[in-house]
Amino acid sequence: MEILYASLLGFFLLLVIYLFYNHKTSGNANLPPGKTGFPVIGETLDFLYAGWKGHSEKFISDRIAKYSSNVFKTSLFGSPSVVFCGVNGHQFLFSNENKLVRVWFPRPINKIFRQSTETFSTEEAFNARKYIRTLIKPEGLQSHIGLMDTFAHCHFVTYWENKDMVLVFPLAKHCAFVLACRLLMSVEDPNLVAILENAIRFLLKWAFSVPIDLPGTPLNRAMKASSFIQKELLMIIKQRKIDLTTEMASPTQDILSHMVLTSDDNGNFMDEVDIANKMFGLLVGSHDNIASVCTSIVKYLAELPEVYQGVYQEQLGIAKSKAPGELLNWEDIQKMKYSWNVACEVMRLTPPSQFAFREALTDFTYNGFSIPKGWKLLWTPQSTHSNQELFPEPQKFDPSRFEGSGPPPYAYVPFGGGPRMCPGKEFARLEILVFMHHLVKRFRWEKLIPDEKIVYIPIASPEKGLPIRLFPHKA
């Protein structure tokens, strides 16, 4: 009997919440079309499920078609949300940063990266971002090309050469992570790199989960991994401070030194926890996206022999122009035009990040629809990348789309746009091109699972990790 009463009470409470929520989210007649569904869950499962099943674009395209609108409402990660599609939607969000909208992260992500995202829109965080941008600017990166080349060489010799088969995605992640540790904070100790890599791997596995923080839940495990990583990073930061005072480390050797030594306009230094969180975000954001792109490149080159041939010829020409042991340099990177167009086309068809959020800072109107203050706003590269007016025959792999002036503004957005556009774009370009150079100059390959799906969890990756058979070029 007690169970029956409890169930009835639970049902009644849910009904009240539902009615209250629906009243709150549909009270305004001018809201964009769409449905917000049930409280908390909303359409989150549909959204995540589409990504897990390898057709994430369907969540968007189905609703655009159903509501005949490039802007629609939904409910994701416990919040009423509006999805902005198309060039106009991107332009609107990107050009109203910190005026009408600001960056927002779903609850699980906020819990895991708490310190850095809670303060993300404050003046302090804005200065820190400006600061990260100046550190990853192209001039500084040019000097890292040789290092990227050396690392890529060691990676391919260790993990690819003399192997018949490899699993691409884990290797690409390892390659990008090792390099990120070295370039961002000069960490080379393989044990420390492995400890950090495993913890981040574990964390990312659970990060996009149901936002329930109880002992043993995925979110709870991810938060524990996050605390562990932060402790490790704090130790690295403390050691760096000692090394800087004893001149065992240089003020310009990497981003970590800059973060420790540089103050903002008011003379305030970042505290250690904040540095650890910024570094944590950089480590995760940088290596996972790059690994996703490198893996997708391997996939498309296996499927498209004529594209492979173009990249191979370009990279072989560069390899032949080098003296034995001579490292790649800035001039070589400038010659990799076709390879970069291929990488861009890969990112158009399979953007590593499927979406990013904003939050409405105030009530405003968009396309005649009312957007209430506090609602979450979503943009997604797929809403323009697969639009046939912007990219004719959108399913066709065509690197020539990026020749000349390339796609129209706000159409091609794998790195976002406006003031929050990815500051690591150039870093990523160099690393991806160096990876392509080492890959094609050594091998041809074939996929072992011909129709392996790309899923989004949350980064684009092949469902089974992309196993391939390698065919080394004859010397």
Ligand code: HEM
């Ligand atoms: C292929 C590789 C990459 C892709 C596709 C990518 C994509 C993105 C996107 C879409 C955003 C904007 C999200 C938004 O609008 O809210 C972003 C932001 C960011 N990315 Fe990347 N990223 C890549 C590599 C990197 C690298 C290598 C770094 C650092 C070394 C990096 C650091 C950042 C940072 C710090 C932000 C936040 C910028 C801000 O909020 O002002 N990313 N990235």
